Amino acid sequence: MPTTYRSHTIGQIIAGGEDMVGEEVTIAGFAESVRGRGGICFVTLRDGTGKIQAFLKRGSLDDESFETVQNSSRESTMMFRGSVARKRPPKTPEGAPPPPKEYEVTVSAAELLATAQTPLPVGVVDDVNVGLDTRLDNRHLDVRRSHVNAMFILRSKVLQYGREHLIEEGFNEMNSPKIIASASEGGTNLFPMMYFDTPAFLSQSPQLYKQLAVLGGLERVFEIGPAFRAEKHDTYRHLNEFVSFDIEAAWCDDEDVMGVLERMIHSIWKSVSEKDGHLIETINHYRTTQGLEPVKVEIPEVPFPRISYDEAIDIVKSGGGQIEWGDDIESHHCDLIAEKYPGFHFIPRWPMSMKPFYIHHKEGELGTTGQQLSRGFDLNYGRDEMTSGGQREHRVEVLEQNLLNMDLDPKDFTFYTDGFRYGAPPHAGWGLGVARLLMVLTGAGNVREVVLFPRDRSRVTP
């Protein structure tokens, strides 16, 4: 749609190609480079849809505008009016194939919208590495870099495809409160805050609220929202504020919602590979310049392998890992499992003793050492955990016993347990780390790459 500042996007002009030649257009964007100091001047103009060269000739527009543009700095924003023309082909080395036809805008009027200060704290097209920290301090400029831009567009697509898939499977989007009165799960540390005169916390998970929604008859719900954890971790895969993709569904067990999850991931990968190849290409172009392997979007086969906790312990042991039944499967253990299962794989049936109080168990389902198993599961990709989920405990007396077993006071959870006193459907769900999924898709080595303004142990700005 045309706006006050442009009649066409640059992408439209490029897509129009030959048909656009001679057409009068107004475009606006960032000046990626300004070349030529004599009677002519070339500006590579970039907007959110593409880049095109603007050609300015002294005499074809008023002198003042010409000089303003010619003397302006990279990344300044400007607006040009002119006509679309075929671009003269660049010189190519002998024997090289002729370059594809390109188009430019022959400028008849120009306006500088806002000047960029020099020097830029991080170059948008410069051929130098930039440290992650410098990039994050200047994220507003970093995002102008094409591969970074592509990652965030891809992030939006992933959320869109996931959302579309869940809606198709009958889920309704919900929102849970992020300001809560008490620990929703116990376990991790919460950020304390004051809610007027009442002490409160930032929510670590929508878990209990999703369940209350399902108990309330919403049947199938999902939420895409932030979670906050006051853990002092400092790794490539942890942040203190992160967005999770959460679902909860009535009349389901763990296996049912594992199905939802693998179908959703399959659907996201399929859509990305069908529709967003150009974004992956942009990312790969950059990766190549950095000497990194290009990423491939290989649509994972459904169903994903299921490696039960019992089996996982055996794999780790036979791979030489130090582990006993009942121990958590740590990252270095996951490396051993990932040797056999490098892609997505579920690890179902964890020991009940290791799972939160709200996870369901079936009496008589015992592990190799005779201890009670749960209906909790993880989804891993290689060594990294993407999701944890499970069937939930819907029997209120069992729920209260679980709380006691884990040294929590049922009185603190009446807002939750009361929801189970008036008939509760068996239900199950999971929470998926959006950034972790994107790391897999984009080959990013750090979650901070795929989160616009990450919050970690030492970063609260920008």
Place this chain on the structure above:
RNA sequence: GCCCCGAUGGUGUAGUGGCCUAUCAUGCAGCCCUGUCGAGGCUGCGACCCGGGUUCAAAUCCCGGUCGGGGCGCCA
């Protein structure tokens, strides 16, 4: 919370006690040239995190601080 590592122009780097008036690239400023296109040519600008110590001599070694990175634990 534990372990390891690092800090040099705007950005990314070279540098292992004297060869450092500190390298290279990119950037920035100026000039020249040019339908350029990774434009080109010339000239210039710009840095050793902070504080203390060792030494004839410290970007370099030691101590403390600050900031940052990586790994682990825990988790998504």
